[in-house]
Amino acid sequence: MKGFIEFIREQGVMGLAVGFILGGSVKELVTSLVNDLVNPLVGIFLGRAGELKKIFLQIGPAKIMW
Template sequence: MMKIIKEFKEFAMKGNVIDLAVGVIIGGAFGKIVTSLVNDIIMPPVGAILGSVSFKHLKFYLVDTDTMTEEDLAKAPAIAYGQFINVLLDFLIVAFCIFMLIKVINVLRRKEKKAEEKPAEPTEKECPYCLSQVPIKATRCKHCTSQLEAAQHG
């Protein structure tokens, strides 16, 4: 039993598990913000433009509702397409935000990669007599022992 507890502790304390937990918590909070944005800011003006319609309450009832009371109407089977529109907008906004975040991350990675790809300063030069490679600061070739110009860099 102690071995299982020890293994679970090692698993739970790994960096990627903690990162994942933080991501899920931030993602949940971000989802709530987007839901509020859609329900409280975007949909009311859209509903007003479409004739003071609240999308939350748009439903297609599967039974005849002409003789039903408010209480029966709330229990009647219906396709809540207005709520679906709200959820779809939530998804599209979250997906767009994630897309933009990944796009920024990729741009930063490309810049970082370009900085890493810069060629290093040469450490060797070619001997003009035997064409062997010698250290750049060398004044004499180690292969043919020819005298090299000190200022020569390739």
């Protein structure tokens, strides 16, 4: 929290606003790329789109969900 307050003092509210806007835009871009490009390509190899959530990697007793 101390670092955040120091950042606000140095950069001002404008820097914080720009950071939030860029963060939101990058999140939307990555979500769109995954939903529109990556998932359909993975769906081709899996046979059905949307089944990626059900895939897991079993290593001994541990189950790693995707």
